[in-house]
Amino acid sequence: GAVVSQHPSRVICKSGTSVKIECRSLDFQATTMFWYRQFPKQSLMLMATSNEGSKATYEQGVEKDKFLINHASLTLSTLTVTSAHPEDSSFYICSARFGGSYNEQFFGPGTRLTVL
Amino acid sequence: AQKITQTQPGMFVQEKEAVTLDCTYDTSDQSYGLFWYKQPSSGEMIFLIYQGSYDEQNATEGRYSLNFQKARKSANLVISASQLGDSAMYFCAMREGLVNDKVIFGPGTSLSVIP
Numbered sequence: 288g289a290v291v292s293q294h295p296s297r298v299i300c301k302s303g304t305s306v307k308i309e310c311r312s313l314d315f316q317a318t319t320m321f322w323y324r325q326f327p328k329q330s331l332m333l334m335a336t337s338n339e340g341s342k343a344t345y346e347q348g349v350e351k352d353k354f355l356i357n358h359a360s361l362t363l364s365t366l367t368v369t370s371a372h373p374e375d376s377s378f379y380i381c382s383a384r385f386g387g388s389y390n391e392q393f394f395g396p397g398t399r400l401t402v403l
Numbered sequence: 404a405q406k407i408t409q410t411q412p413g414m415f416v417q418e419k420e421a422v423t424l425d426c427t428y429d430t431s432d433q434s435y436g437l438f439w440y441k442q443p444s445s446g447e448m449i450f451l452i453y454q455g456s457y458d459e460q461n462a463t464e465g466r467y468s469l470n471f472q473k474a475r476k477s478a479n480l481v482i483s484a485s486q487l488g489d490s491a492m493y494f495c496a497m498r499e500g501l502v503n504d505k506v507i508f509g510p511g512t513s514l515s516v517i518p
Contacts, residue, residue, distance in 0.1 A: 319504050321504075321505075321506070323508075329510070329511075330494060330508045330509060330510045330511050331448075331494065331508045332508075333505060333506070333507060333508075336504060336505060378446060380446075380448065382448070382506075384504065391438075391450055391453060392438075392450075392506055393450075394440075394447065394448035394450075396445075396446065396447050397446045397447065397448075399446075
C-alpha cells in the first residue's frame with residue numbers, strides 16, 4: 288500500500304521558535320496533501336489542503352501566516368508553525384492522495400508538537 | 404454545522420461479539436464518499452472501509468462492513484467477531500463531491516473490547 292512518512296515524529300520547542308514538519312509520500316506522487324490537527328481526545332480538524340506547485344487552501348479560522356504550508360514537489364509537503372506558543376501544542380497529521388485514489392487518503396504517522 | 408455525527412462517545416463490546424458504530428452525515432451533494440478510520444493509541448490513522456454514494460452494495464472488508472442507508476444518511480460500521488486489538492478510536496469521515504478533495508471527520512467513538 289501507499290506509504291506516507293512524517294518527520295519528526297515528536298518535537299519539543301521553546302515558545303517563540305518555529306518548527307518545520309515534513310510530510311513525504313514514499314512510493315507515489317501525491318497530487319494533493321492535507322494537514323490535520325488533533326487535540327487530545329478530539330477528532331481530526333482539517334487545517335489546509337495543498338496541491339503541488341500552488342498555494343495552500345486554508346480552512347476557516349486557520350491562520351495562514353502562522354501555519355505556513357509549502358508543497359514544493361509531488362512527494363513533499365511541509366508545515367511550518369511560526370513563532371510557536373503553548374496553545375499550538377498538538378498532534379499534526381498529514382495525508383496524501385494521488386489522482387484516482389478517490390476512495391482513500393493515505394495518512395502519515397503524525398507529529399506530536401510540544402511547545403514549552 | 405456538524406456534518407458528521409457519531410452519537411456514541413464510548414462503546415464496550417465483549418470479545419468475539421459483533422458491534423455497530425453509528426455515523427450519520429449531512430450533505431446536499433449527490434456525489435460523496437464515506438470512510439471509516441481506526442486510530443489506536445499510537446496515533447496512526449488506519450483506513451478500514453470506503454462507501455461511495457453511488458455504490459449500491461454495502462461495502463465489506465474482512466470483518467468490517469458498512470451499513471449504508473442513503474435515505475437516512477447513515478453509514479454505520481459493523482465489526483464482526485471483535486478482537487482485543489480492535490480497541491481504539493473509530494472515526495467516520497466524508498468527502499463531498501468528486502472534485503472537492505476535502506475529507507472531514509466526525510467526533511469519533513472510543514471502542515473497548517472486553518476479554
